[in-house]
Amino acid sequence: MEFIAEYSWAIAMIVALIIGVFTGYPVAFLLCGIGVIFAILSGIPLRFMGTVVSKIYAGTLSNWLLLAAPLFIFMGLMLDKSGLAERLLLTLERLCGRLPGGLALSVAVLGIVMAASTGIVGASVMLLGVIALPVMIRQGYDPRFATGVTAACGTLGILIPPSIMLVFMGAILQVSIGDLFKAAFVPGLLLGTVYMLYILGVGIFAPQRAPIPKKDDLDKIAHLEGNLFVDLLKNLVGPLFLIAAVLGSIMIGLATPTEAAGIGAAGAIVLAIITRQLNLPVMRTVVRDTSKTTAMVIFVMIGATCFSAVFKRLGGDDMIEELFIGTGYGPHGLLLLMMVLIFIMGFFLEWIEISFIVLPLFAPIIKVLDFGFDATGSELLIWFAVLAAVNMQTSFITPPFGYSLFYLRGVAPPGVDIKTIYRSSIPFVVLQLICLTALILFPDIVLWLARL
């Protein structure tokens, strides 16, 4: 009781936030408003909110690190809206279509290559749901397999660098974004490989669920009569080279993430010009969507700034820390508890809100724990960020609330109901959980590349 009395305002803020989130009012504005209202109610002088203004300026608007986000978003949108992504998929399908589970493999590759830069989870899942899912189903793929592939591969993109989520996590946790990219690379690749092995397995051992299309059908899918080799060069090599150049330059430390993002965005424009897809309407759509998507994320950041400033002032940070330490759990117990909490929040919130609200509360606790392996505070945070990222990704494809599943249902062809989507996502959830466990037990998988 004493605890509740001491922290009554902070508790009330959390309750208000939870209720507000469920009404469906935009979370960014909710965070802003709850901050202001609780400052007034609890008698904090409104002048105190002046610190929020300077934080918006110094931490957000003039934050050089964040520039990577709109540039990566631009790059992703340019590849998407200029039709490069779609033609990449069609070429991949033509190339791997005759392999067991080949169409699904193409989706996995596209998910890894492309979705990285589309920002929110929904966008990449819907992209794949529109361009890839109908092809698989028309070719006789079991919807209970095909929908899971689509949802899981569309969601994989938020982890694999260059991911917008990692840019913001780096800024939030104040660790190097380049290191975070390096740390997420191997786990992302691991997940991608595991997905592909699963798809191959289904293709080989249950071919009726993923039948191999006839060669004519494949050519029809790609509706290309041209030479396969020329197509490959134009549609596959370009985008793959672009992504490789962007990632590679960050990995070997040649460019900062912002610079690499700039080069990537410029490269996407060049590719669109080469394939004669760049015109004013495309460019207009791309810049407008870049602006809206960026602002959407940044406004959650602004809202979280306002909420956290008041929350902290009312002792919320101490409360969270006391709650966690008060459980008496050891380091791994605490980590597990946080993971479960993030997992549950992933049902209701995008990575955007979780990263901005929850990570700053958990980070100071994680930073000082001893997990029994040798690591500095910022290495622990990098590890934690990657765990949180894989965790959210799992949460987004977990029935019955997973975000990606809802988005997919929205664009799925008629005849695919939500139950089918639920069932097909379960194998991928299991694969995710196995990988997540491995990352917790063997932190080196995450950290070795960043340590080089």
Added chain:
Amino acid sequence: MFRQGLVSILRSTERFGRWLGEVTSWFALGTLFSVLVAVTGGAMGANIMLDWGFHVPLLGNDLTINDVFDLEWHFFAVMVMAGGTYAYLDNRHVRSDLIYSGLSSRAKKWIDTIGDVCFLLPFAAVMVWLSTSFVARSFNAAEKSDYGGMIDRFAIKSVIPIGFSILFLVVLARVIRRFLDEKALAEETSES
């Protein structure tokens, strides 16, 4: 008559917000271009890129690589502040859809209205009020970059009060119009 006049003023306010968002969205290319210039300039080791020798607002007498670094986020800041309003008008701010998506349009209208009035408008108002003095301090101190970049920091800081003022007006217009101009609004939002 009065009602029609009011509605048309409200619509113009919203249209202005959207127009501003559309125009400033091109600043994404500004950020991109300045990043590319900085990368090339850095690779060539150029410091002063252009020297015109007379005073220009924001940039001073010459264009140095640090000016370009500053330009990158100046474009970004303007785009984001105007983009917040733009995204509001296009209903692009992220929501938790679980319950909301199943509600009637009437219930949605009330949730959005109550939220806008209780949360968004007060916040925008407080930000406008407090950021004005923030800009004024910068102006009085003639604050500029402390690493040889752009001058006139008050100009970029003023996007905070200006941006939140526009957001406030647009949201206010939208809230009132939800009750005066229901049909037209429903058509507009379903289009975007």
